Amino acid sequence: MIRLAALLLLIAALPLRAEEVVMGMSRDSVNITADFDGSEVLIFGAVKREAVIRPDPPLQVIVTVAGPVDPVTVWRKERRAGIWVNADAVEIDAAPSFYAVATSGPWGSVISEVEDLRHKVSINRAIRSVGAPMTISDSRSFTEALIRLREKSGLYQNLFNTVDLRESTLFDTAISMPANIVEGTYQVRVLLTRGGQVVAQHTSEIGVGKVGIERWLFNLSQRQPLVYGLLSIVLAVVAGWGASAAFRAMRSG
Amino acid sequence: MQIYLPIAEVSVNIFLLFGLGGLVGVLSGMFGVGGGFLITPLLFFMGIPPAVAVATGSNQIVASSVSGVLAHLKRRTVDLRMGTVLLCGGIVGAALGIWLFNLLKTLGQVDLLVRLCYVVFLGVIGGLMFIESLRALRRSKRGGRPTRRHHGWVHGLPFKMRFRTSGLYISAIPPLMVGLSVGILSAIMGVGGGFIMVPAMIYLLGMPTKVVVGTSLFQIIFVTAFTTLAHAVTNQTVDVLLALILLVGGVIGAQFGTAVGTRLKAEQLRIALATLVLLVCGKLALDLFLTPADLFELGVGEQ
Numbered sequence: 001m002i003r004l005a006a007l008l009l010l011i012a013a014l015p016l017r018a019e020e021v022v023m024g025m026s027r028d029s030v031n032i033t034a035d036f037d038g039s040e041v042l043i044f045g046a047v048k049r050e051a052v053i054r055p056d057p058p059l060q061v062i063v064t065v066a067g068p069v070d071p072v073t074v075w076r077k078e079r080r081a082g083i084w085v086n087a088d089a090v091e092i093d094a095a096p097s098f099y100a101v102a103t104s105g106p107w108g109s110v111i112s113e114v115e116d117l118r119h120k121v122s123i124n125r126a127i128r129s130v131g132a133p134m135t136i137s138d139s140r141s142f143t144e145a146l147i148r149l150r151e152k153s154g155l156y157q158n159l160f161n162t163v164d165l166r167e168s169t170l171f172d173t174a175i176s177m178p179a180n181i182v183e184g185t186y187q188v189r190v191l192l193t194r195g196g197q198v199v200a201q202h203t204s205e206i207g208v209g210k211v212g213i214e215r216w217l218f219n220l221s222q223r224q225p226l227v228y229g230l231l232s233i234v235l236a237v238v239a240g241w242g243a244s245a246a247f248r249a250m251r252s253g
Numbered sequence: 254m255q256i257y258l259p260i261a262e263v264s265v266n267i268f269l270l271f272g273l274g275g276l277v278g279v280l281s282g283m284f285g286v287g288g289g290f291l292i293t294p295l296l297f298f299m300g301i302p303p304a305v306a307v308a309t310g311s312n313q314i315v316a317s318s319v320s321g322v323l324a325h326l327k328r329r330t331v332d333l334r335m336g337t338v339l340l341c342g343g344i345v346g347a348a349l350g351i352w353l354f355n356l357l358k359t360l361g362q363v364d365l366l367v368r369l370c371y372v373v374f375l376g377v378i379g380g381l382m383f384i385e386s387l388r389a390l391r392r393s394k395r396g397g398r399p400t401r402r403h404h405g406w407v408h409g410l411p412f413k414m415r416f417r418t419s420g421l422y423i424s425a426i427p428p429l430m431v432g433l434s435v436g437i438l439s440a441i442m443g444v445g446g447g448f449i450m451v452p453a454m455i456y457l458l459g460m461p462t463k464v465v466v467g468t469s470l471f472q473i474i475f476v477t478a479f480t481t482l483a484h485a486v487t488n489q490t491v492d493v494l495l496a497l498i499l500l501v502g503g504v505i506g507a508q509f510g511t512a513v514g515t516r517l518k519a520e521q522l523r524i525a526l527a528t529l530v531l532l533v534c535g536k537l538a539l540d541l542f543l544t545p546a547d548l549f550e551l552g553v554g555e556q
């Protein structure tokens with residue numbers, strides 16, 4: 001109820017334009033705790049407009065969530081002397097660690113090729129690969145492999161027809177993040193399209209980070225590795241000795 | 254129940270980890286092996302990054318070895334003097350091994366080399382142990398006494414030391430060399446090295462089987478502690494939460510393993526270990542020779 005009220009307030013406060021996006025999220029941060037097993041973020045919003053709704057071409061909504069962008073090395077195996085070894089490598093310059101794209105209709109009807117290229121909406125476009133070494137002729141297959149492998153682990157998601165759009169005004173969708181996501185700032189984009197052309201867009205952010213003991217251990221391991229290493233050894237020795245002592249006590253008592 | 258591991262950055266089932274730790278603990282107590290050669294590939298199969306699996310494995314081995322060695326100390330089946338000599342070689346070897354590992358990492362292909370190391374060493378040692386213990390088993394069935402082997406060259410070396418618990422009077426050089434080479438291998442392969450140490454002590458140094466397990470565990474504690482520290486400092490890949498879960502299962506398992514181990518005959522113990530070593534070797538070899546399901550692989554280590 002409060003969310004709805006806030007939304008209406010937002011709509012009222014917006015400056016005048018043809019069609020604009022007003023959006024909200026069920027959370028603006030994802031906390032990685034000890035029992036973290038993935039998370040779901042609800043993304044919802046409304047289209048603000050001054051004029052009456054144009055029925056044609058129909059309004060479509062695209063929602064994307066992108067994780068921190070990093071270079072990735074993709075290896076291809078080859079059989080050499082009977083053994084499969086990593087033979088060729090292609091460094092992909094920038095690939096989001098997580099990418100989900102949800103649409104309100106089939107892919108072909110929501111955005112044109114040109115607009116996809118311009119706004120980098122599809123997974124293919126979100127990955128940037130400048131060039132492969134001269135020795136590799138089919139560098140495309142490496143990019144495809146990256147997408148395939150990350151799709152398999154739930155890090156890349158094509159969610160066509162999953163944005164629920166009502167009366168060309170209210171929309172909502174749910175993006176689920178798997179447990180193996182990395183920390184960082186996640187970019188959330190909402191794009192409105194008509195006839196394949198982007199007519200409005202809005203971006204927001206979700207912070208993904210470890211909290212509590214997870215945060216503390218991670219920081220210690222990075223900042224004071226020697227202390228962390230000694231701590232792990234002491235814990236191991238104490239646990240080993242403790243178990244031994246406990247068993248002796250159990251047998252005698 | 255799922256648990257999120259802070260360093261590995263994955264979520265895994267906590268009971269599965271307990272079970273894995275327990276299984277390796279039983280093996281550790283029974284055979285005097287750290288179980289690293291099992292725990293490292295198994296963690297890898299669970300989706301834990303290989304670098305983290307290797308480093309955390311060695312941390313877990315510290316705990317199960319401490320637990321195991323205490324049981325052996327009580328029964329006086331640890332040759333502390335021999336253990337110390339092996340350990341001196343082991344630490345130097347581990348330092349060398351870590352240096353070599355980092356050198357190979359800059360050259361690439363370290364993953365393949367580690368796996369090849371596994372296949373070769375597990376295959377050779379498992380095979381040798383299997384044949385040897387099969388022979389010993391046949392001999393004991395016929396009622397004949399096992400013939401003690403004499404190594405002429407071992408007795409000709411200088412710096413002789415008396416190892417009372419083992420009943421040996423040999424040069425300190427062979428145990429030092431054994432410790433050194435096992436140290437190198439343990440750092441490269443991310444294992445305690447018990448599966449190499451145990452046969453080396455039996456066949457090369459001629460130590461009695463009952464003393465071998467305790468002494469091997471004693472030596473492993475220090476070498477793996479050193480490796481853990483080195484990994485934590487150079488790569489930040491030790492996941493203490495993962496290690497804790499594994500070691501709780503592991504230390505309990507080790508107690509059962511030690512109890513079972515004392516009831517089995519030495520030949521049976523050896524043949525069981527040989528079979529296990531060969532099984533793991535076979536699985537790893539298959540992975541190298543069979544066409545992989547996906548020819549492509551994402552680079553590991555960069556996040």
